[in-house]
Amino acid sequence: MEKVFFDKAFGVLNKYSAIIALAIVVLYGALFVPNFLREANMTAILYQYSIIGFLALGQLLVILTGGIDLSQGSFVALTSVVAATIMVHAGAIPAALGALILCGGLGLVSGIIVAKTKIPAFVATLGMLGIGRGLAKFIANAKPIPIQNDLFKSLGRAELFGIPVCFLLWILVCILLFWFLKKRRLGRYIYAVGSSEESARLAGINIARTKMFVYMMASLFTAFGGLIWAARLGSASPIGGMNYEMESIAAVVVGGGSLNGGVGSVLGTAAGVLLFGVINSILNLSGISPFWQGAIKGIIILLAVAISQLQRRRNSKYK
Amino acid sequence: MKNVLTQSKDTLQLVTVLIILCIFAAFLSKGVFIQPVNLTNILVQNSILMIVALGQFLIILSKGIDLNAGNIVGFTSVAIVLTQGYGTGLSVGVTLIAALVIGAITGCLVHFVKLPAFVVTLAMSQIVYSITKVIGGGAAVYTGTDGTPISPVILEIYSVRMLEIPLPVLMSAIAVAVVALYLKTTTGHFVYAVGGNERTAAISGLPIARVKISVYLLSAALGCMAGLMFVARVGLGDPQAGDNLTLDSIAAVTVGGASLSGGVGKISGAVIGVLILGVLNNILNLLNVPPTIQPAIKGAIILLAVYLNSVKG
Numbered sequence: 141m142e143k144v145f146f147d148k149a150f151g152v153l154n155k156y157s158a159i160i161a162l163a164i165v166v167l168y169g170a171l172f173v174p175n176f177l178r179e180a181n182m183t184a185i186l187y188q189y190s191i192i193g194f195l196a197l198g199q200l201l202v203i204l205t206g207g208i209d210l211s212q213g214s215f216v217a218l219t220s221v222v223a224a225t226i227m228v229h230a231g232a233i234p235a236a237l238g239a240l241i242l243c244g245g246l247g248l249v250s251g252i253i254v255a256k257t258k259i260p261a262f263v264a265t266l267g268m269l270g271i272g273r274g275l276a277k278f279i280a281n282a283k284p285i286p287i288q289n290d291l292f293k294s295l296g297r298a299e300l301f302g303i304p305v306c307f308l309l310w311i312l313v314c315i316l317l318f319w320f321l322k323k324r325r326l327g328r329y330i331y332a333v334g335s336s337e338e339s340a341r342l343a344g345i346n347i348a349r350t351k352m353f354v355y356m357m358a359s360l361f362t363a364f365g366g367l368i369w370a371a372r373l374g375s376a377s378p379i380g381g382m383n384y385e386m387e388s389i390a391a392v393v394v395g396g397g398s399l400n401g402g403v404g405s406v407l408g409t410a411a412g413v414l415l416f417g418v419i420n421s422i423l424n425l426s427g428i429s430p431f432w433q434g435a436i437k438g439i440i441i442l443l444a445v446a447i448s449q450l451q452r453r454r455n456s457k458y459k
Numbered sequence: 460m461k462n463v464l465t466q467s468k469d470t471l472q473l474v475t476v477l478i479i480l481c482i483f484a485a486f487l488s489k490g491v492f493i494q495p496v497n498l499t500n501i502l503v504q505n506s507i508l509m510i511v512a513l514g515q516f517l518i519i520l521s522k523g524i525d526l527n528a529g530n531i532v533g534f535t536s537v538a539i540v541l542t543q544g545y546g547t548g549l550s551v552g553v554t555l556i557a558a559l560v561i562g563a564i565t566g567c568l569v570h571f572v573k574l575p576a577f578v579v580t581l582a583m584s585q586i587v588y589s590i591t592k593v594i595g596g597g598a599a600v601y602t603g604t605d606g607t608p609i610s611p612v613i614l615e616i617y618s619v620r621m622l623e624i625p626l627p628v629l630m631s632a633i634a635v636a637v638v639a640l641y642l643k644t645t646t647g648h649f650v651y652a653v654g655g656n657e658r659t660a661a662i663s664g665l666p667i668a669r670v671k672i673s674v675y676l677l678s679a680a681l682g683c684m685a686g687l688m689f690v691a692r693v694g695l696g697d698p699q700a701g702d703n704l705t706l707d708s709i710a711a712v713t714v715g716g717a718s719l720s721g722g723v724g725k726i727s728g729a730v731i732g733v734l735i736l737g738v739l740n741n742i743l744n745l746l747n748v749p750p751t752i753q754p755a756i757k758g759a760i761i762l763l764a765v766y767l768n769s770v771k772g
Contacts, residue, residue, distance in 0.1 A: 208577075210706075258769035259762065260719045262524075266706060267762035274755025282751045378751075386526075386581060399575050431597055434589030438582035442568065445578045453573075 157447055158395045158411035161440075165415060169422045176425055179302065186307040187296070187372060189417035191216075191365045193310045193410065195388035196395075197317055198361030200409045201354045203392050204321075206334045206401025207254060207261035209355065212362045212388055214272030215243050216381030219366030221276045223292070224285040224376035232292035240363045246272065247359020251352035269385075276378040285376040296372030306368045313361075318406040330354060334401030390437065391416060394444040415440070469716050473731045476764070480738045487745045497741075499625060503617070505737035506627040507532070507692070508707055509730065510634045510685045514678025515708040516729040517638060521674045522654040522721025523569060523576030527584040528708055529701025531558055531679055534587050535686025537595040539613070540696030543603030547610040550603075555683045561587060562679025566672035584705075591698040599697040609690060616691035627688060634681055639726050646673050655722025710757075711736050714764045735764070 169176035195212050202209045219239040226235040246268060253264040287293060298305040321327040329350045332340040341347055365384075370376045393399065394415060395408030416437060423433055484492040491497055511528050518525045535554050542550035561583065568579045602608050619626040641647040646669050652660045653670045661667055682701075689700045715732025717724025739760060743753050 253762065253766075257766055259765050262709075262719055263713050263765050264762065266710060267758040267765075269706070270754040270758025270761065272755075272758075274752050274758065277751035278749065278755065386585075389581065390585075393578055399577055429593065431592035432589055434585040434592070436589075438585035438589070441578060441582040441585070442574070445574050445582075446572055449572065449574055 156408075157444065158408045158415055161444075162411045162415045162418065165418050165422065169418060169425075173422050173425050176422065181421060181425065183299070183302070183304055185414075185417045185421050186304050189413050190304065190307040190310040191369045191372070192384065192387050192391065192416070193307075193413045194313070194361045194365035194368070195384055196391040196409050196413050197313060197406070198358030198365075199385070199388040200392045200395075200397060200404055200406065201317075201330060201361075202261070202358045203389070203397050203399060204330050204334045204401060204404050205351055205354050206337070206399075207351070207354070208265065208389065208399065209250070209358050209362075210262065210265040210385050211246075211250065211268035211272050211359070212365075212385035213381040213383055214269045214276060215246070215359055215362045216366035216369055216384055217376075217378050218246075218272045218276040218279075219243050219363040220370035220373075220376035220380060221280040221285060221378050223367060223370055224287050225279055227287060227289050227292060232289045235289075235292065236295075236367055239367060240360060243359045243363035243366070244356050247362075248352060248356040250359070251355030254355060255348035255351040273378070280376065280378040282378055284378075287370060287374050287376060292367075293371050293374055296368050296370075296374075306372075314406055314410050321406060326350065326353065331402055334403075336402070387416070390441050394441055396444075396448055398448070412444075470725060470727050470731075473716060473728055473735070477731055477735055477738065480735060480742065484738060484742045484745060487742065492741065492745065499628065501734070501737045501741055502628045502631070503625050504740075505733055506631040507685045507688050508704060508711065508736070509631040509733045510681050510688070511701070511704045512708040512711045512729055512733050513634050513638045513726070514681035516712045516715075516717060516724060516726065517641075517650065517674045518576070518678050519709070519712050519717050519719060520650050520654045520721065520724050521671055522657065523671075523674070524580065524709065524719065525565075525675075525678060526577065526580040526705055527561070527565065527587060528678070528682060529703070529705035530584040530587045530591070530698075531561060531682035532685045532689060532701035532704055533698045534558070534561075534591040535683040536689045536700045537591050537600055537696035537698055539687055539690050540600045540602070540609055541594060541604050543607040543609055544605040545603075547612045550610075551683075551687060554686070555680060558679040558683040558686075559676055562675040562677075562682075563672065565679075566675030569675070570668050570671040588698060595696065595698060597698070599695045601695050609694065613687065613691050614694060616688060627692075630684065630688065634684060635726065635730060638677070638681075641673075641677060642726065646670055650674060651722055653722075707736065710761045714761060714768075716768050 175181055195216070199209055199212065222242055223235040223239040226238045250264055250268050253259055254261045296306060300308060321330065329340070329345050332343065332345055333347055333350050337347060366381065369380065391412035392404060392409050395405065395410070395412030397404030397409065419436060419440070420433055423436065424430065481493070511532060515525050515528050535558050538554040538557060539550055542553055545553070565579055565583050568574050569576050616626050621629055642650065646666065649660065649665045649670045652665055653667055657667060685704070686700065690696055711732040712724065712729050713719065713732070714735055715724065715728035715730070717728060739757065743756060748756065
């Protein structure tokens with residue numbers, strides 16, 4: 141009886157570990173860190189981490205199918221550069237659309253490579269990382285491009301009731317994605333493909349199409365993050381977004397996602413993103429050297445994965 | 460027997476690609492490419508990548524992946540420079556021990572806690588990068604903590620020749636020999652088995668812990684060697700020394716025919732993979748391809764190479 145209770149408690153703890161951790165960290169920040177609850181600090185976190193947030197949602201989709209997307213960081217740079225280049229000749233909206241279409245297209249190419257060849261996702265998106273970075277540098281001639289368009293810049297600066305619009309958009313997309321993964325057929329297929337490709341195939345699921353969709357969506361989310369990034373910065377940079385893919389992978393993993401596929405949730409991922417944001421902010425406000433941030437991040441990732449691993453081992457022991 | 464034949468065919472195919480690239484480069488450069496000076500230059504330029512790729516190769520062979528490879532190079536380069544006050548030998552020794560500790564922790568987390576190598580090395584890379592910045596003050600370092608300049612013994616590595624061979628090339632050759640020898644030892648012999656199917660290996664009673672941890676130890680040691688060479692080449696220690704090395708080494712190893720699902724790959728393949736990437740860089744420069752678009756072309760070629768490898772298999 142006691143064992144069952146503990147197992148249940150442990151299961152809940154594991155399922156919501158990122159949310160629980162986020163709650164604890166926010167509580168700690170509110171109680172012990174001066175200025176943490178100040179509006180300026182809060183909005184700063186929300187601005188910065190809605191970018192990683194979009195990337196993480198895309199990464200979640202890919203990881204759910206058992207893949208991985210390493211091209212995100214370079215796609216952030218590519219989107220910013222493409223949008224800025226188009227903006228010189230046309231308005232903000234064609235620029236944003238052009239960037240989204242290009243990145244979505246490249247994502248579709250990754251998807252086709254992963255779905256139709258035996259190249260593992262890691263290598264396919266590693267190649268795309270190089271292609272994205274090269275294109276970005278080539279288009280921008282290796283120089284940053286300033287962005288003058290006020291409409292475009294408002295994407296990274298506008299606020300509604302004191303809350304950044306880009307954060308509200310992110311929350312909206314989170315809700316839509318949550319609904320999509322839970323209720324839509326294609327959403328369920330994504331989990332099925334990641335859990336067992338063989339069973340999914342036998343069940344008549346079109347695996348190739350599911351994968352292509354997932355990589356294209358991931359790149360679209362990434363491109364959206366890239367647009368916010370450029371709007372916030374007021375400039376496009378071909379060397380921007382370096383290693384952002386690692387941040388998004390970390391957020392998904394801390395949010396309970398498994399790199400083997402089939403396990404992960406929008407809720408956990410969102411909590412993972414915000415967890416890193418809040419911890420960084422607390423470290424900054426407490427005057428701890430920013431140099432330590434990576435170490436703390438690394439330890440959190442290890443702890444999160446160790447907990448979920450422990451849970452999985454327990455499950456397999458009692459079954 | 461069939462296995463042996465197909466394996467030697469794989470190597471033959473890679474060598475063919477390399478030779479075709481070399482002939483192409485020779486024509487482009489009107490013969491400059493095949494001059495011994497240029498050929499040794501390619502070897503010298505890629506010696507650091509070669510050493511890192513060998514470590515990456517071992518880990519990939521054991522069904523792992525090392526996202527920390529580059530940051531170990533950054534860490535060791537900074538640590539070696541900072542400890543210059545203790546003399547060259549001690550400084551390199553202490554740094555090597557630190558690198559081995561990192562390797563041991565990584566190996567233990569992968570083996571005993573059973574965490575995926577991808578996540579462990581991702582986390583370790585953050586931790587190591589962070590520690591590097593803390594000890595070095597976040598920027599490149601030029602002298603030891605007590606102001607001792609970098610020892611000339613280290614700085615001369617890139618100008619010394621032994622038997623007409625530049626020392627960096629010799630060092631990468633030694634690294635190749637060490638890894639080849641390791642694969643012949645009783646522990647190293649089992650890397651293929653453990654990477655191919657760990658469960659079967661465990662049931663057969665193979666020393667899995669020893670195999671997996673030794674792989675991470677050896678690759679950390681190679682990382683330290685690469686860090687030392689970085690200091691020699693650039694004359695400073697830099698936390699970002701290995702920024703491109705992680706992904707470049709993975710690319711070289713996969714181009715060389717190793718499989719990311721473990722258990723498949725040959726050391727000759729890894730070496731040729733590094734050389735293919737090196738010659739490719741050289742060709743892109745010879746063709747006057749603007750450096751801005753080069754990453755894109757390299758990415759496309761990596762994809763093509765891996766695709767060709769996967770089709771024939």
